[in-house]
Amino acid sequence: MNAIASVRDALTRNMRQSGILIAFVAIVVLFAALNDSFLSPGNLTNLVLQYSYILILAIGMVMVIIAGQIDLSVGSVVALSGAVSAAVVIREGMPWWAGVAAALLVGLLVGIWQGFWVAYVGIPGFIVTLAGMLLFRGLTFLVLDNRSLSPFGGTYYDIANGFLNGWLGGYGYDVFTLVIFGIAVVGYAVSQWRSRQGKIAYQQSVESLPMFALKLVVVAAVVMWFGYQLSTSRGLPVVLIILAVLIIAYTLVTQKSVFGRHIYAVGGNRHAAELSGVSVRKINFWVFVNMGVLASVAGVVFSSRMNGAQPSAGEMFELDAIAACFIGGASTTGGIGRVGGAMIGGLIMAVMSNGMQLMGVPQSMQQVIKGLVLLLAVAFDIWNKKRAAVAR
């Protein structure tokens, strides 16, 4: 197989995933061509800061969707956890970490609450979380007494607005940031290499060595370029570290853990899963608990970013998170989806919002275009499925 054929093979083998990746690249190229400042260091930094909480929500949401459920309450949970945190830190004057802990506790309780109704009472997630959306929004109003609370300031403010930089000096670019990105690239290369060696040990076919090296070089180049851009701006955003850790951890959980594989089994065919010894209730319960906790993490990040808590915080976040999952190839009927896909889906939404803002596209048109992108992504999904069904 020559190199071009093997690239094509790698792309077509997983059209669902790669199709969306190509779309992402195309959108980035389009906005870069239309607007000089789109790929500027400052704007890339802003992208990370502005949309990190949607990506965090999308990680939890894609697991809920794979399990065949939906969660409409995450926007309200973002608001409630932020509000509780603000009450603890701003109103009560306790330290920043107490606010974080309180927010995470709120997320955990919310998750247990919703998981209980879905898994053990058998109410569809749509209904439970629709109720939760109202319930937790109402509680937010109660906690905040209908007023905004601000400012957090200090360390809490740095969670979403702070940067790690300057520790190793800099020459117009921050060395520390570059070192961290370098470590990430090396880590990626090592893990890929070990995975490849493992496959060879099991006598599976692997891509040819030049192909493998090319893939590593492309990924390394893109990542290092991105790192360099950040380093010439304000350095490494703290929230990017949080996000990266979550993405890596949840990719492993969904792809490699028994729990993750059971989520796919339940979403793909819950009866077959049940008859294979999977406890469908437990899986549903923990998926919602996990979503609740991740929503509160997003709540911490968002309240930190806003430097305060507002009663109306997080409105419509659930729709952005859900859209990210579906654009990223998750199936509306469950059983299919990936954390990586949802991240790309979320980035597509982020890049489009950001790019259109830079170009001064009116808010109304932005909504129209985002709506159409979601629709087309799911239409592509259905078309793809039908094509697969015909091949059956």
Place this chain on the structure above:
Amino acid sequence: MSTILEMRSITKEFPGVKALSDVTLTVEQGEIHAICGENGAGKSTLMKVLSGVYPHGTYDGEIVFDGASAEFGSISDSEEQGIVIIHQELALVPYLSVAENIFLGNETRGRLGLIDWNNANHRAAALMERVGLHENPTAPIGQLGVGKQQLIEIAKALSKKVRLLILDEPTAALNDTDSEHLLELLRALRGEGITCIIISHKLNEIEEIADRTTIIRDGQTIETIDMSAEDATQDRIIRGMVGRDLEHRYPERASVLGDEVLRVEDWNVDHPTQAGRQVITDASFNVRAGEVVGIAGLMGAGRTELAMSIFGRSYGRNIRGKIFKDGKEIQARTVAEAIKHHIAYATEDRKHYGLNLIDDIRHNISAAGLRQLAPGGWVNSNEELRVAEDYRASLNIKTPSVVVDVGKLSGGNQQKVVLSKWLYTDPDVLILDEPTRGIDVGAKYEIYTIINKMVAAGKAVVVISSELPELLGICDRVYTLAFGRITGELPVADATQERLMELMTLERDQPLPTNGTAS
């Protein structure tokens, strides 16, 4: 008498399976015509061809209805001609009223296109009168018993000006009084000139009511019997239903029996939603290492219910009885516990209960035994792939790769994936529910060979099947199940299809034969 319906050389193929081959059926005006055959013989397929569920063009052959060639494109086409089919699973909406159900899809609109409910209720009452019912037409249909619901279905058919009424197993779910009622009604309808085709496993009913009987076996017409003739006996029907060449269909096996592996005692199971309805009554059976035990029963006898209730109580309510594994009593309250006790159950319904069709072969094979691949909670995906490749080779799963979605495989290969999944849990007892349903002859032979390999490895296998030749071909011992009771136990040497069929059709109130053998 004139001929109302003629189906000429009907052939219907599904991918990989020939369901009907050159079937001919002639029905006279005003008769009750019974169709007999084993499960999977092609009766329902034939009726689906007739009623337009399989539209014209998807089958070969010709249908002549009322002297004219009929080309039905859908059910509504055939209904327009007065052909109405009542399926075994009643097509009623439980929350709608009697009248709403009767006129569902056939509503008469009055002024402004609105439904005149007074008129509809009045007509519903009149239709119910014709079938001998006196219910409130506005009552929700869920409140009526199954017997009455069946009569409502007929009333619904009458509202469509039915000329040919097709009933698929109409009395399967009915008690004797309700069945008698229904048969009485069919006679009355015959008096009004309505022709009737009835599919039934209950041979005594057929003997009682049918004017003629057509027997179908393996998708072919065997014969049509005039029921008024001297030699039209149940025995002749049974012979026609089951008689076929058994040689070379089943691989040879020398049985070497070991100790008893599984014993079930006094097993009782209630229906999960219908209070007071017992599905399994005092069932006891056992199976030894190296033994293939068959469970024979007609549809609705409780075969699957028996198996699933044993397998981690995945069916039913109020389950009573004891399970012994290797002589020791065990508890298997969940599927996970059953798997831990090395019991496996491969479902009859691969697509809905057996496989995750949108995932690949590899993940389906590891689904039940995933913990073995993940000692620390993390799945070793290389090992997983190796396991899948192993089963692909040893069970001869025909696929370009094990990362292909199972939904894309043929029925036989899907069944091999199901078997792989359960073999990977390292079971001592395998309960196989209709392991060869819907798969072609070649793949069936392969499945039998796999079963032989399992017992040769000292496993105990329970095969549930409605195909009697299959049970006689592969089992050491056969139990018969009828209406939730085990009605007999025969070593395969003593079993014939006729004797099994007699035991399988034993009614609820008939006494069990002694020695597990019938008459």
